[in-house]
Amino acid sequence: MIRRVARLLALLAAISLAGCENWQSALQAHGASAISLKHLIIFIVAVCSIVWALVMVAMIYALARRRAAWRAPTELIPERERRMGRIVTACVGLTVVIISIFTLASFFTTRALSVAGSDDLTIRISGMQWWWGVQYLRPNPKQAFDTANEIHIPAGRNVHLVLEGDDVIHSFWVPSLAGKQDLIPGRINEITIRAERPGIYRGQCAEFCGLQHAHMSFFVIADEPQDFERWAAAQRAPATQASDEEIAAGRDAFMSKPCAACHSIRGTKATGTSGPDLTHVGSRKTIGAGLFETTRGSLAAWIADPQTLKPGNNMPLVPLAPEELRAISAYLASLK
Amino acid sequence: MRMVVLLICIVTLGGCEREKRELRLDPPVAAALDKIALMQNRIAGAPPQVYFALDRPFETNAYNLSEGKRLYTWFGCKGCHGDGQGGIGPSFLDGWWYYGPEMVSIFASIRDGRPHGMPAFKNKMTTDEIWQLAGYVQTIGAYSAKTAAPSRNDDKQVRPSENRAPAAILFDQGPTPVHPDQGPTP
Known part of the structure; x- marks a missing residue:
């Protein structure tokens, strides 16, 4: 019996400790x-x-103590x-x-x-x-x-x-x-x-804010001062130029589709401000506010069907041809 | 007595059904919704069959109307139309629809643009977004209040709210109406 309780406690401790990532x-x-x-x-x-x-301790002592024999239970002893x-x-x-x-x-x-x-x-x-x-x-x-x-x-x-x-x-x-x-x-x-x-x-996010409150996370990345300055200089720069044909096709598709109406990519025609700035989206660790690690695959999955991955968010499902989706995901992944 | 309690429970439970939010329109449905049939002069026409199969969701669903209200701000409609009072663009509150009050006309105005400055939004918005926005625009210009209304404003109200049919309240019958050729009632 005791062993079983001990095992259960160990299991519970292991489960709760698993939540303690650093x-x-x-x-x-x-x-x-x-x-x-x-x-x-x-x-x-x-x-x-x-x-x-x-x-x-006081309570256990009071419960365990033997009561002295009183003359009458209701009698008050002044001392x-x-x-x-x-x-x-x-x-x-x-x-x-x-x-x-x-x-x-x-x-x-x-x-x-x-x-x-x-x-x-x-x-x-x-x-x-x-x-x-x-x-x-x-x-x-x-x-x-x-x-x-x-x-x-x-x-x-x-x-x-x-x-x-x-x-x-x-x-x-x-x-x-x-x-x-x-x-x-x-x-x-x-x-x-x-x-x-x-x-x-x-x-x-620590204040319930709607359907996707749980998927509203972010990262604070503390760098050494010189690394921070290097990062800031890179982020300040406009988006990198397309380095191959597919990426250039992706850029053109991005500009002609509704994407550019909500997102900004500095150095291009995309100047929307309703959605996140994508100038250096490829350099960020995650997309969708901590939803997925940034890879070309996850970018493509997100663009293909944002409402299934994060239901209720404000990004619409934009109908794209398969080659457009491939090109746009290549373009966004290239924006380091 | 027991029967009465049971009856009250059943009646109360009936109120628990919540309006359905369609967060994701299937791509084929969205594609079908784009196929409106317009008259030759691009005023009035018929929405596609699927619009009725879905039970006119962009007019009767509060979630869609709320999304339309958000898109009204997102896509800068306020820049020309204000909160419905108009400005550079026509007003929605004066009881006058240049191209008629039907959903298809409003949809076509947003999607393809109109002469004298209304830009086309077909490359900026998806089909379902245009329908949602059209539903909202129709609500602020409607002559009678709908049963569904979008969410309330957080900022100051500059006109009667959507659920009170602002156009019907603000409609100016005369003697000097905004549009001289309009009828006596909206």
Whole structure:
């Protein structure tokens, strides 16, 4: 019996631990805010565990203790009553003290999060059903550029994020880097994040926003500063030229079909702003807001039938001939 | 007593049926929906058989009307037609349809464009998107309210909402109507 229970517990532990991948966990903190939040979580959990253990010990002691023979159950012994009153008062006082300490700790941790300074790197994040628009704002507007669903930041620097919702309320949450912040239509929220070390951190919309809320994820990729500058320079550049005939055919098909009405590819006639910017879509890790790894195959599958892969999203099924689909997927995969 | 409770349960359950959202139109159906039969002058005509087989989904389905409302903003209709009041382009609220209020006419106007500035959207939108947008445009210009309405506005209302048949409310009978040759009622 005991062995069976032990086996069941081990199985449950294994199942729950399988969810603890390193790139999206508040307990794997790699950002300044996330580290102080993690300390707060550990502090509160530790104190609550100690209190719980003490209460359990007291309760087991009270249950197991042999009751002394009383002269009558209803009789009050003044000395005993006084002692019990003191214990109850002490416990209530201790509870008030502990909760006050929690309140203060929570207040000071949260305050420290919001006053973090920032430097010149400001990124505007727009939450849309169901993807993330990412716009790098630079003091020189010529250096600004758009991308989607993937945020590169230099490690060790404060990055200022300006958050806006375009349709409904979304919430920006990268557990390894910072707490949640909502994106609300019609107003601007801000958050400063900082990755202490290079790495890939997964984020997720944390406010239910409709059918595909679960498929609204993104990556924050913290690079070494020189790698970040190289990446930014590459992203700023217009799209690469077609290197072979099939890619050129794909480009022409893309421009003549409805694709170009919603998507932008800088350096071409495609200037739509309703869908994600595709100028360097081939260089991003995933498509469809974390739905698939970016490959020519997954791009083709997505274009062929977006409503089966992510039902309800705003990309329509555009009827294409097989050779057009092949060419367009080759073209998009080539946009590194 | 028990029978009454059972009856109430059955009647209440009847209200649980939700409107069906057609998120993905089968490609052959979408292709068939493109085959409208227009009159010689490109005003009025008949939608394809499949439109009736689907039970006129772009006029009666609230999800399609909501999608049409989103597309109205996405594809810049507001730039010329405003929120229906018109501007560079004609108004939808004045009770006057240059090419008639039928779905096929509106569909044809969006797909192929019209003289004097209305561009063709056939290379920018898919067939089902054009139908959805046509359904929405018909709703804001309709003379009587439909049973289905698109979602509400988040921003300020500048005209009566779609479920109140704004064109019927705003229709100006005279003495100096917008269109001198219009009839006394819409």
